[in-house]
Amino acid sequence: FNLIMGKEECKTMLDALNKVTACYRHLVIALGSTSDSQNLREELKKTRKKAQELAVANRTKLTSLLKDKTISKEDRAEYERLWVLFSSCMELLEVDMKRSLEIAQDFPLKVPTRHLIQTGMTGSTTTVAARAMSVQNMKYEADSNIDTADLRDLQAEITQVSQMMEEMEMKVQVMKVQVAPWAVEAKQEAGAELKSNMSVGNSSVGSREAGFASICAVIGFFVIVIVALVLGYLVVNM
Template identity: 75%
Template sequence: MVKEECKTMLDALNKVTACYRHMVISAGGTSDSHNLREELRKTRQKAQDLAVANRNKLTSVLKDKTITKEDRADYERLWVIFSTCMEILEVDMRRALELGQEFPINVPKKHLIQTGMTGGTSAVAARAMSVQNMKYEAETNLDLADLKDLEHEICQVEEMMYEMEMKVNVPQWTVEAKQDPGAELKSTVSIGASSVGAISLDENKSYCDPSKALAGVVFTAVLIVAIVLAVCVVKLS
Protein backbone atom coordinates (compact mmCIF):
# COMPACT_ATOMS: atom_id res chain seq x y z
CA MET A 1 0.00 0.00 0.00
CA VAL A 2 2.84 2.40 0.82
CA LYS A 3 4.52 1.74 -2.51
CA GLU A 4 1.31 2.34 -4.46
CA GLU A 5 0.72 5.54 -2.50
CA CYS A 6 4.22 6.76 -3.38
CA LYS A 7 3.64 5.95 -7.05
CA THR A 8 0.33 7.81 -7.05
CA MET A 9 1.82 10.90 -5.41
CA LEU A 10 4.79 10.84 -7.75
CA ASP A 11 2.52 10.49 -10.78
CA ALA A 12 0.56 13.55 -9.62
CA LEU A 13 3.80 15.54 -9.24
CA ASN A 14 4.94 14.45 -12.68
CA LYS A 15 1.70 15.62 -14.29
CA VAL A 16 1.68 18.98 -12.50
CA THR A 17 5.34 19.57 -13.40
CA ALA A 18 4.61 18.78 -17.07
CA CYS A 19 1.62 21.14 -16.99
CA TYR A 20 3.78 23.91 -15.53
CA ARG A 21 6.39 23.45 -18.26
CA HIS A 22 3.67 23.63 -20.94
CA MET A 23 2.42 26.95 -19.55
CA VAL A 24 5.90 28.45 -19.08
CA ILE A 25 6.51 28.04 -22.81
CA SER A 26 3.59 30.42 -23.48
CA ALA A 27 4.89 33.16 -21.15
CA GLY A 28 6.04 36.24 -23.05
CA GLY A 29 4.25 35.16 -26.23
CA THR A 30 1.06 36.21 -27.96
CA SER A 31 -1.05 33.98 -25.70
CA ASP A 32 0.37 35.52 -22.51
CA SER A 33 -2.16 37.10 -20.17
CA HIS A 34 -3.08 37.77 -16.54
CA ASN A 35 -4.89 34.43 -16.45
CA LEU A 36 -1.77 32.60 -17.60
CA ARG A 37 0.42 34.26 -14.96
CA GLU A 38 -2.15 33.41 -12.28
CA GLU A 39 -2.31 29.79 -13.44
CA LEU A 40 1.49 29.66 -13.41
CA ARG A 41 1.49 30.83 -9.80
CA LYS A 42 -1.14 28.31 -8.72
CA THR A 43 0.48 25.44 -10.61
CA ARG A 44 3.97 26.00 -9.20
CA GLN A 45 2.54 26.20 -5.68
CA LYS A 46 0.67 22.94 -6.27
CA ALA A 47 3.88 21.36 -7.56
CA GLN A 48 5.79 22.49 -4.47
CA ASP A 49 3.10 21.10 -2.15
CA LEU A 50 3.26 17.75 -3.93
CA ALA A 51 7.07 17.87 -3.84
CA VAL A 52 7.07 18.28 -0.05
CA ALA A 53 4.62 15.40 0.35
CA ASN A 54 6.70 13.15 -1.94
CA ARG A 55 9.93 14.06 -0.18
CA ASN A 56 8.54 13.33 3.28
CA LYS A 57 7.05 10.01 2.21
CA LEU A 58 10.06 8.71 0.31
CA THR A 59 12.52 9.94 2.92
CA SER A 60 10.73 8.10 5.73
CA VAL A 61 10.53 4.90 3.69
CA LEU A 62 14.17 4.91 2.57
CA LYS A 63 15.33 5.52 6.14
CA ASP A 64 13.52 2.38 7.26
CA LYS A 65 16.09 -0.38 7.79
CA THR A 66 13.47 -3.15 7.88
CA ILE A 67 12.36 -2.98 4.24
CA THR A 68 13.54 -5.73 1.92
CA LYS A 69 16.29 -5.29 -0.64
CA GLU A 70 13.81 -5.57 -3.51
CA ASP A 71 11.49 -2.93 -2.02
CA ARG A 72 14.43 -0.63 -1.38
CA ALA A 73 15.46 -0.91 -5.04
CA ASP A 74 11.91 0.07 -6.08
CA TYR A 75 11.84 3.04 -3.73
CA GLU A 76 15.25 4.18 -4.95
CA ARG A 77 13.94 4.16 -8.52
CA LEU A 78 11.01 6.31 -7.37
CA TRP A 79 13.50 8.61 -5.60
CA VAL A 80 15.46 9.10 -8.82
CA ILE A 81 12.27 9.96 -10.71
CA PHE A 82 11.34 12.39 -7.93
CA SER A 83 14.77 14.05 -8.07
CA THR A 84 14.44 14.44 -11.84
CA CYS A 85 11.02 16.07 -11.46
CA MET A 86 12.48 18.52 -8.96
CA GLU A 87 15.33 19.43 -11.29
CA ILE A 88 12.89 20.04 -14.14
CA LEU A 89 10.66 22.14 -11.86
CA GLU A 90 13.59 24.31 -10.78
CA VAL A 91 14.70 24.89 -14.38
CA ASP A 92 11.17 25.88 -15.43
CA MET A 93 10.75 28.19 -12.44
CA ARG A 94 13.97 29.97 -13.39
CA ARG A 95 12.76 30.25 -16.96
CA ALA A 96 9.44 31.69 -15.77
CA LEU A 97 11.33 34.25 -13.66
CA GLU A 98 13.45 35.36 -16.60
CA LEU A 99 10.44 35.65 -18.91
CA GLY A 100 8.47 37.51 -16.26
CA GLN A 101 11.28 40.03 -15.87
CA GLU A 102 11.77 40.47 -19.62
CA PHE A 103 8.05 40.62 -20.49
CA PRO A 104 6.02 42.39 -17.77
CA ILE A 105 2.38 41.59 -18.33
CA ASN A 106 1.06 44.95 -17.06
CA VAL A 107 2.88 47.34 -19.41
CA PRO A 108 0.24 49.07 -21.60
CA LYS A 109 1.04 49.09 -25.29
CA LYS A 110 0.44 52.81 -25.56
CA HIS A 111 3.34 53.42 -23.19
CA LEU A 112 5.55 51.41 -25.49
CA ILE A 113 4.45 53.13 -28.69
CA GLN A 114 3.95 56.81 -27.80
CA THR A 115 6.97 58.98 -27.00
CA GLY A 116 7.20 62.54 -25.66
CA MET A 117 4.46 64.59 -23.97
CA THR A 118 1.86 67.01 -25.27
CA GLY A 119 -0.19 69.62 -23.45
CA GLY A 120 0.50 71.84 -20.47
CA THR A 121 1.85 70.81 -17.11
CA SER A 122 -1.58 70.58 -15.51
CA ALA A 123 -2.88 68.35 -18.28
CA VAL A 124 0.07 65.99 -17.97
CA ALA A 125 -0.36 65.87 -14.19
CA ALA A 126 -4.06 65.10 -14.59
CA ARG A 127 -3.29 62.18 -16.91
CA ALA A 128 -0.63 60.90 -14.52
CA MET A 129 -3.17 60.82 -11.67
CA SER A 130 -5.94 59.22 -13.71
CA VAL A 131 -7.64 56.07 -12.45
CA GLN A 132 -6.23 54.02 -15.30
CA ASN A 133 -2.63 54.91 -14.46
CA MET A 134 -3.24 54.23 -10.77
CA LYS A 135 -4.67 50.83 -11.66
CA TYR A 136 -1.66 50.12 -13.87
CA GLU A 137 0.69 51.05 -11.05
CA ALA A 138 -1.15 48.75 -8.62
CA GLU A 139 -1.08 45.85 -11.07
CA THR A 140 2.63 46.43 -11.69
CA ASN A 141 3.28 46.19 -7.96
CA LEU A 142 1.38 42.88 -7.87
CA ASP A 143 3.44 41.60 -10.79
CA LEU A 144 6.70 42.55 -9.08
CA ALA A 145 5.52 40.95 -5.84
CA ASP A 146 4.83 37.69 -7.68
CA LEU A 147 8.32 37.74 -9.19
CA LYS A 148 9.83 38.26 -5.75
CA ASP A 149 7.78 35.33 -4.45
CA LEU A 150 9.04 33.25 -7.36
CA GLU A 151 12.66 34.10 -6.52
CA HIS A 152 12.05 33.04 -2.92
CA GLU A 153 10.38 29.80 -4.01
CA ILE A 154 13.32 28.95 -6.28
CA CYS A 155 15.61 29.24 -3.26
CA GLN A 156 13.27 26.95 -1.34
CA VAL A 157 13.39 24.33 -4.10
CA GLU A 158 17.20 24.51 -4.11
CA GLU A 159 17.28 24.00 -0.34
CA MET A 160 14.88 21.08 -0.65
CA MET A 161 17.07 19.37 -3.23
CA TYR A 162 20.15 19.90 -1.05
CA GLU A 163 18.39 18.44 1.99
CA MET A 164 17.29 15.47 -0.10
CA GLU A 165 20.87 14.65 -1.01
CA MET A 166 21.98 14.98 2.61
CA LYS A 167 19.20 12.90 4.16
CA VAL A 168 18.96 10.15 1.57
CA ASN A 169 22.13 9.23 -0.28
CA VAL A 170 20.90 7.57 -3.48
CA PRO A 171 23.37 8.17 -6.33
CA GLN A 172 21.47 7.98 -9.60
CA TRP A 173 24.18 5.94 -11.33
CA THR A 174 23.76 3.12 -8.77
CA VAL A 175 20.04 2.66 -9.46
CA GLU A 176 19.27 -0.05 -12.00
CA ALA A 177 16.33 0.23 -14.35
CA LYS A 178 13.83 -2.61 -14.67
CA GLN A 179 13.75 -2.37 -18.46
CA ASP A 180 16.51 -2.13 -21.02
CA PRO A 181 17.06 1.27 -22.68
CA GLY A 182 14.49 1.79 -25.42
CA ALA A 183 12.37 -1.18 -24.31
CA GLU A 184 9.15 0.77 -24.76
CA LEU A 185 10.16 1.87 -28.24
CA LYS A 186 11.11 -1.68 -29.18
CA SER A 187 7.78 -3.02 -27.98
CA THR A 188 5.99 -0.36 -30.00
CA VAL A 189 8.00 -1.23 -33.11
CA SER A 190 7.37 -4.94 -32.65
CA ILE A 191 3.65 -4.33 -32.31
CA GLY A 192 3.70 -2.18 -35.44
CA ALA A 193 5.71 -4.80 -37.34
CA SER A 194 3.30 -7.56 -36.36
CA SER A 195 0.40 -5.40 -37.50
CA VAL A 196 2.09 -4.73 -40.82
CA GLY A 197 2.84 -8.42 -41.19
CA ALA A 198 -0.78 -9.30 -40.60
CA ILE A 199 -1.84 -6.75 -43.19
CA SER A 200 0.71 -8.16 -45.64
CA LEU A 201 -0.61 -11.67 -45.13
CA ASP A 202 -4.15 -10.50 -45.73
CA GLU A 203 -3.06 -8.69 -48.85
CA ASN A 204 -1.19 -11.76 -50.11
CA LYS A 205 -4.30 -13.85 -49.57
CA SER A 206 -6.38 -11.38 -51.52
CA TYR A 207 -3.85 -11.36 -54.35
CA CYS A 208 -4.26 -15.11 -54.71
CA ASP A 209 -7.89 -14.66 -55.73
CA PRO A 210 -8.06 -15.57 -59.49
CA SER A 211 -10.86 -13.11 -60.27
CA LYS A 212 -8.91 -10.22 -58.73
CA ALA A 213 -5.76 -11.29 -60.56
CA LEU A 214 -7.62 -11.29 -63.90
CA ALA A 215 -9.06 -7.84 -63.16
CA GLY A 216 -5.57 -6.58 -62.43
CA VAL A 217 -4.24 -7.89 -65.76
CA VAL A 218 -7.10 -6.28 -67.69
CA PHE A 219 -6.60 -2.97 -65.90
CA THR A 220 -2.86 -3.02 -66.67
CA ALA A 221 -3.50 -3.73 -70.34
CA VAL A 222 -6.00 -0.88 -70.61
CA LEU A 223 -3.54 1.46 -68.90
CA ILE A 224 -0.74 0.54 -71.33
CA VAL A 225 -3.03 1.13 -74.34
CA ALA A 226 -4.04 4.52 -72.96
CA ILE A 227 -0.41 5.53 -72.53
CA VAL A 228 0.47 4.44 -76.07
CA LEU A 229 -2.46 6.41 -77.52
CA ALA A 230 -1.45 9.50 -75.52
CA VAL A 231 2.11 9.30 -76.87
CA CYS A 232 0.82 8.95 -80.45
CA VAL A 233 -1.45 11.99 -80.07
CA VAL A 234 1.44 14.06 -78.76
CA LYS A 235 3.70 13.08 -81.67
CA LEU A 236 1.03 13.72 -84.32
CA SER A 237 0.22 17.14 -82.87
Protein backbone atom coordinates in the same frame (compact mmCIF):
# COMPACT_ATOMS: atom_id res chain seq x y z
CA PHE B 1 0.12 -4.14 5.24
CA ASN B 2 1.64 -0.83 6.36
CA LEU B 3 4.48 -1.25 3.88
CA ILE B 4 2.00 -1.86 1.05
CA MET B 5 0.02 1.22 2.03
CA GLY B 6 3.23 3.24 2.26
CA LYS B 7 4.30 2.19 -1.22
CA GLU B 8 0.91 2.96 -2.77
CA GLU B 9 0.77 6.31 -0.97
CA CYS B 10 4.21 7.20 -2.34
CA LYS B 11 3.17 6.32 -5.86
CA THR B 12 -0.01 8.37 -5.56
CA MET B 13 1.82 11.40 -4.18
CA LEU B 14 4.52 11.14 -6.84
CA ASP B 15 1.91 10.85 -9.58
CA ALA B 16 0.25 14.03 -8.28
CA LEU B 17 3.59 15.85 -8.27
CA ASN B 18 4.33 14.67 -11.79
CA LYS B 19 0.97 15.97 -13.06
CA VAL B 20 1.34 19.36 -11.40
CA THR B 21 4.91 19.86 -12.70
CA ALA B 22 3.70 18.90 -16.19
CA CYS B 23 0.88 21.43 -15.82
CA TYR B 24 3.37 24.10 -14.76
CA ARG B 25 5.50 23.42 -17.83
CA HIS B 26 2.43 23.76 -20.05
CA LEU B 27 1.58 27.12 -18.50
CA VAL B 28 5.16 28.43 -18.81
CA ILE B 29 4.97 27.88 -22.58
CA ALA B 30 2.23 30.53 -22.78
CA LEU B 31 4.30 33.20 -21.03
CA GLY B 32 5.05 36.14 -23.30
CA SER B 33 2.59 34.91 -25.93
CA THR B 34 -0.67 36.47 -27.06
CA SER B 35 -2.48 34.30 -24.49
CA ASP B 36 -0.42 35.74 -21.62
CA SER B 37 -2.50 37.51 -18.97
CA GLN B 38 -2.82 38.22 -15.29
CA ASN B 39 -4.92 35.05 -14.91
CA LEU B 40 -2.06 33.05 -16.42
CA ARG B 41 0.45 34.59 -14.01
CA GLU B 42 -1.81 33.76 -11.06
CA GLU B 43 -2.28 30.20 -12.31
CA LEU B 44 1.48 29.81 -12.60
CA LYS B 45 1.93 31.04 -9.05
CA LYS B 46 -0.74 28.73 -7.70
CA THR B 47 0.57 25.74 -9.66
CA ARG B 48 4.19 26.13 -8.57
CA LYS B 49 3.13 26.52 -4.92
CA LYS B 50 1.09 23.33 -5.19
CA ALA B 51 4.11 21.59 -6.73
CA GLN B 52 6.32 22.72 -3.85
CA GLU B 53 3.81 21.48 -1.27
CA LEU B 54 3.69 18.07 -2.97
CA ALA B 55 7.49 18.05 -3.20
CA VAL B 56 7.85 18.55 0.55
CA ALA B 57 5.31 15.78 1.23
CA ASN B 58 7.06 13.40 -1.18
CA ARG B 59 10.48 14.12 0.29
CA THR B 60 9.29 13.56 3.85
CA LYS B 61 7.55 10.28 3.02
CA LEU B 62 10.33 8.81 0.89
CA THR B 63 13.06 9.85 3.31
CA SER B 64 11.21 8.17 6.15
CA LEU B 65 10.79 4.93 4.22
CA LEU B 66 14.38 4.82 2.97
CA LYS B 67 15.64 5.24 6.54
CA ASP B 68 13.75 2.10 7.58
CA LYS B 69 16.28 -0.71 7.98
CA THR B 70 13.60 -3.40 8.25
CA ILE B 71 12.23 -3.15 4.71
CA SER B 72 13.05 -5.89 2.24
CA LYS B 73 15.57 -5.55 -0.57
CA GLU B 74 12.80 -5.47 -3.17
CA ASP B 75 10.90 -2.71 -1.35
CA ARG B 76 14.07 -0.68 -0.94
CA ALA B 77 14.79 -0.98 -4.66
CA GLU B 78 11.27 0.27 -5.40
CA TYR B 79 11.64 3.24 -3.04
CA GLU B 80 14.97 4.08 -4.63
CA ARG B 81 13.30 4.03 -8.04
CA LEU B 82 10.59 6.36 -6.75
CA TRP B 83 13.25 8.65 -5.29
CA VAL B 84 14.92 8.92 -8.71
CA LEU B 85 11.57 9.84 -10.29
CA PHE B 86 10.99 12.37 -7.53
CA SER B 87 14.43 13.92 -8.09
CA SER B 88 13.73 14.16 -11.82
CA CYS B 89 10.46 15.99 -11.16
CA MET B 90 12.26 18.43 -8.90
CA GLU B 91 14.94 19.12 -11.50
CA LEU B 92 12.30 19.82 -14.15
CA LEU B 93 10.40 22.07 -11.76
CA GLU B 94 13.53 24.08 -10.97
CA VAL B 95 14.38 24.46 -14.67
CA ASP B 96 10.86 25.61 -15.54
CA MET B 97 10.75 28.05 -12.63
CA LYS B 98 14.00 29.63 -13.79
CA ARG B 99 12.72 29.82 -17.35
CA SER B 100 9.48 31.36 -16.08
CA LEU B 101 11.47 34.02 -14.24
CA GLU B 102 13.52 34.90 -17.33
CA ILE B 103 10.49 35.14 -19.63
CA ALA B 104 8.43 37.12 -17.12
CA GLN B 105 11.28 39.60 -16.75
CA ASP B 106 11.46 40.05 -20.52
CA PHE B 107 7.67 40.27 -20.97
CA PRO B 108 6.00 42.23 -18.15
CA LEU B 109 2.21 42.35 -18.26
CA LYS B 110 2.15 46.04 -19.16
CA VAL B 111 3.99 45.42 -22.45
CA PRO B 112 2.00 46.30 -25.62
CA THR B 113 0.33 43.35 -27.36
CA ARG B 114 2.37 43.87 -30.52
CA HIS B 115 5.55 42.95 -28.60
CA LEU B 116 4.22 39.54 -27.55
CA ILE B 117 5.40 36.30 -29.11
CA GLN B 118 3.12 34.64 -31.67
CA THR B 119 3.29 31.07 -30.37
CA GLY B 120 0.08 29.87 -31.98
CA MET B 121 -1.53 29.45 -28.56
CA THR B 122 -4.82 31.23 -27.99
CA GLY B 123 -7.53 31.24 -25.36
CA SER B 124 -7.36 30.44 -21.67
CA THR B 125 -5.04 27.94 -19.98
CA THR B 126 -7.31 27.68 -16.94
CA THR B 127 -8.69 24.31 -18.05
CA VAL B 128 -5.30 22.60 -17.82
CA ALA B 129 -4.51 24.11 -14.43
CA ALA B 130 -7.93 23.20 -13.08
CA ARG B 131 -7.62 19.61 -14.23
CA ALA B 132 -4.23 19.23 -12.55
CA MET B 133 -5.16 20.88 -9.24
CA SER B 134 -8.96 20.47 -9.09
CA VAL B 135 -9.42 24.23 -9.39
CA GLN B 136 -12.19 25.71 -11.53
CA ASN B 137 -13.19 29.17 -12.75
CA MET B 138 -10.17 30.94 -11.29
CA LYS B 139 -10.71 34.73 -11.35
CA TYR B 140 -8.42 37.42 -10.02
CA GLU B 141 -8.68 41.15 -9.50
CA ALA B 142 -6.25 43.47 -11.20
CA ASP B 143 -3.09 44.34 -9.34
CA SER B 144 -0.76 46.95 -10.80
CA ASN B 145 2.18 45.53 -8.81
CA ILE B 146 1.71 41.89 -9.85
CA ASP B 147 4.88 41.84 -12.00
CA THR B 148 7.22 43.11 -9.29
CA ALA B 149 5.65 41.11 -6.45
CA ASP B 150 5.40 37.86 -8.40
CA LEU B 151 8.95 38.02 -9.70
CA ARG B 152 10.23 38.65 -6.19
CA ASP B 153 8.24 35.67 -4.87
CA LEU B 154 9.35 33.48 -7.77
CA GLN B 155 13.01 34.29 -7.17
CA ALA B 156 12.64 33.36 -3.49
CA GLU B 157 10.87 30.10 -4.36
CA ILE B 158 13.57 29.14 -6.85
CA THR B 159 16.10 29.55 -4.05
CA GLN B 160 13.95 27.36 -1.78
CA VAL B 161 13.70 24.62 -4.41
CA SER B 162 17.46 24.71 -4.98
CA GLN B 163 18.07 24.43 -1.24
CA MET B 164 15.61 21.54 -1.02
CA MET B 165 17.49 19.66 -3.74
CA GLU B 166 20.79 20.22 -1.96
CA GLU B 167 19.28 18.93 1.29
CA MET B 168 17.97 15.89 -0.58
CA GLU B 169 21.48 15.08 -1.79
CA MET B 170 22.84 15.42 1.74
CA LYS B 171 20.15 13.13 3.15
CA VAL B 172 20.97 10.53 0.51
CA GLN B 173 24.64 10.60 1.48
CA VAL B 174 23.82 10.29 5.17
CA MET B 175 21.48 7.33 4.54
CA LYS B 176 24.06 5.79 2.18
CA VAL B 177 21.34 4.96 -0.27
CA GLN B 178 22.25 4.18 -3.88
CA VAL B 179 19.70 6.26 -5.76
CA ALA B 180 21.71 7.29 -8.81
CA PRO B 181 19.67 6.71 -12.01
CA TRP B 182 22.18 4.14 -13.27
CA ALA B 183 21.96 2.24 -9.96
CA VAL B 184 18.20 1.67 -10.17
CA GLU B 185 17.02 -1.62 -11.60
CA ALA B 186 14.72 -1.34 -14.61
CA LYS B 187 11.09 -2.51 -14.35
CA GLN B 188 11.14 -4.27 -17.73
CA GLU B 189 13.59 -6.03 -20.05
CA ALA B 190 16.16 -3.89 -21.79
CA GLY B 191 14.93 -2.97 -25.24
CA ALA B 192 11.37 -4.14 -24.55
CA GLU B 193 9.87 -0.91 -25.83
CA LEU B 194 12.12 -0.95 -28.89
CA LYS B 195 11.15 -4.55 -29.67
CA SER B 196 7.49 -3.63 -29.37
CA ASN B 197 7.92 -0.70 -31.76
CA MET B 198 9.86 -2.90 -34.20
CA SER B 199 7.13 -5.55 -34.22
CA VAL B 200 4.53 -2.89 -34.90
CA GLY B 201 6.73 -1.39 -37.59
CA ASN B 202 7.28 -4.80 -39.26
CA SER B 203 3.56 -5.44 -39.23
CA SER B 204 2.96 -2.07 -40.88
CA VAL B 205 5.64 -2.74 -43.51
CA GLY B 206 4.09 -6.14 -44.25
CA SER B 207 0.68 -4.59 -44.70
CA ARG B 208 2.06 -1.93 -47.03
CA GLU B 209 3.86 -4.56 -49.12
CA ALA B 210 0.70 -6.64 -49.43
CA GLY B 211 -1.28 -3.58 -50.48
CA PHE B 212 1.35 -2.59 -53.05
CA ALA B 213 1.30 -6.10 -54.56
CA SER B 214 -2.48 -5.97 -54.93
CA ILE B 215 -2.31 -2.59 -56.67
CA CYS B 216 0.35 -3.88 -59.09
CA ALA B 217 -1.81 -6.89 -59.93
CA VAL B 218 -4.82 -4.70 -60.73
CA ILE B 219 -2.73 -2.34 -62.88
CA GLY B 220 -1.21 -5.29 -64.74
CA PHE B 221 -4.66 -6.70 -65.50
CA PHE B 222 -5.87 -3.41 -66.98
CA VAL B 223 -2.70 -3.09 -69.08
CA ILE B 224 -3.26 -6.56 -70.56
CA VAL B 225 -6.89 -5.73 -71.38
CA ILE B 226 -5.91 -2.44 -73.07
CA VAL B 227 -3.18 -4.16 -75.14
CA ALA B 228 -5.63 -6.86 -76.23
CA LEU B 229 -8.18 -4.25 -77.33
CA VAL B 230 -5.57 -2.32 -79.32
CA LEU B 231 -4.34 -5.47 -81.05
CA GLY B 232 -7.91 -6.47 -81.88
CA TYR B 233 -8.62 -3.05 -83.36
CA LEU B 234 -5.47 -3.23 -85.53
CA VAL B 235 -6.32 -6.73 -86.80
CA VAL B 236 -9.86 -5.67 -87.81
CA ASN B 237 -8.66 -2.58 -89.67
CA MET B 238 -5.94 -4.48 -91.48
